[in-house]
Amino acid sequence: MFGLLKKFKDGLKKTSAGALGALTGLFSKKMDPADLDSIEETLYSADFGFETVRDVMEAIKKEYARNRELRGSDAAVIGARVLAGILEGSEGELKASADGESPSVICLVGVNGSGKTTTSAKLAAAFSADGQKTVLGACDTFRAAANEQIRQWAERLGVELVSSAQGADSAAVAFDAYAAAKARGAKWLVLDTAGRLHNKENLMRELSKIAKVLSKCDPSAPHNSVIVLDGSLGSNSIEQAKAFDKVFPLTGMIVTKLDGTGKGGALAGVYRSLKLPILYVGLGEKPEDLRKFNSKAYAAAVFGLEESQI
Ligand SMILES: Nc1nc2c(ncn2[C@@H]2O[C@H](COP(=O)(O)OP(=O)(O)OP(=O)(O)O)[C@@H](O)[C@H]2O)c(=O)[nH]1
Ligand SMILES: [Mg+2]
Structure with a gap:
């Protein structure tokens, strides 16, 4: 558990550096009014968004008005608690198929380069490590290079892959992959899809077709329609997620690249506006760099604290 939290904290170093980390000097001293502005500014630059920054700042200012002896570390605790409150209940779980026996389908969607293929591989790695049979589609x-990329992952992880030629119908691949997963008695079917711009209607329609084909295989499929968001893109993710949700109703999100960004605050805005459960976060490029989201650990890490401190 400690290891997990540490990884989470390390992964979020840039966000917390962008947030209060940049103000570490503040931690050990008494606050002065200018520090309030610095905290506000750094929260904005980490892309926490207006509402969240407002809520955090209101709480800190209220306490500061009451207690001029307030220390930076106390402000961090207040901020982390407010953030944890905003994200309370945001952790989501993957859903299983209705009968619990047929494959449970996870379909990963998102814009180009958000981390779908890597996340498919990470999920397959995690399931396999748990002894849960998985098929990748x-x-x-x-x-052009997509098939090769996922083939290499499948080979490396020893996971069965169903693929087709470039230019083939992606819904047909989904159908074949489902049939293979069912025939093998797999618990999970993870479908990697092509990156697409959320405002390209024809590409978005392809997703509806995949969903339709899957629902013919199993009326409760796809059980998990998950948007993979690049955590470094900041608040742009909100519009993206909304557009995908309209065409391909989403059940959750996975936020990647939180290890390499100072914009890790955007997930709070996405959660606030869509109330989409946050299933996992990506904290690196390796198969093991996928973590279940833990709102309290995240809130603490953002403010440079341990989970037990808030
Ligand atoms: N640092 C870091 N890099 C990541 C993470 N997830 C994915 N990446 C990297 O981001 C790049 C794009 O990842 P892909 O998985 O290929 O993204 P994709 O969404 O499948 O891309 P398209 O199929 O082109 O739309 C790769 O270089 C990955 O290694 C993460 O959590 N952290
Ligand atoms: Mg890909």
């Missing part, structure tokens, strides 16, 4: 038939 290469529904990105659009990009």
Whole structure:
């Protein structure tokens, strides 16, 4: 558990550096009014968004008005608690198929380069490590190098892959992959899809077709329609997620690249506006760099604290 938290904290170093980490000098001293502005500014620059910054600042200012002896570390605790409160209940779980026996389908969607293929591999790695049989479906038939990328992952992880030629119908791959997963008695079917811009209607329609084909295989499929968001893109993610949700109703999100960004605050805004459960976060490029989201650990890490301190 400690290891997990440490990884989470390390992964979020840039966000916390962008947030209060940049103000570490503040931690050990009494606050002065200018510090309030610095905290506000750094929260904005980490892309926490207006509402969240407002809520955090209101709480800190209220306490500061009452207690001029307030220390930076106390302000951090207040901020982390407010953030944890905003994100309370945001952790989501993957859903299983209705009968619990047929494969449970996870379909990963998102804009180009958000981390879908890597996340498919990470999920397959985690399930396999738990002894849960998994089949990967290469529904990105659009990009030339896509098949090779996921094939390499499948080989490395020893996971069965169903794929087709470039240019093939992605819904047909989804259908074949489901059939294979069912025949093998797999618990999970993870479908990687092509990156697409959320405002390209024809590409978005392809997702509806995948969902339709899957629902013919199992009326409760896809059980998990998950948007993979690049955590470094900040608040742009909100519009993206909304557009995907309209065409392909989402059940959750995975936020990647939180290890390499100072913009790790955007997930709070996405959660606030869509109330989409946050299933996992990506904290690196390796298969093991996928973590279940823990709102309290995240809130603490952002403010440079341990979970037990808030
Ligand atoms: N640092 C870091 N890099 C990541 C993470 N997840 C993915 N990446 C990297 O981001 C890049 C894009 O990842 P892909 O998995 O290929 O993204 P994709 O969404 O499948 O891309 P398209 O199929 O082109 O839309 C790769 O270089 C990955 O290694 C993460 O959590 N942290
Ligand atoms: Mg991909």
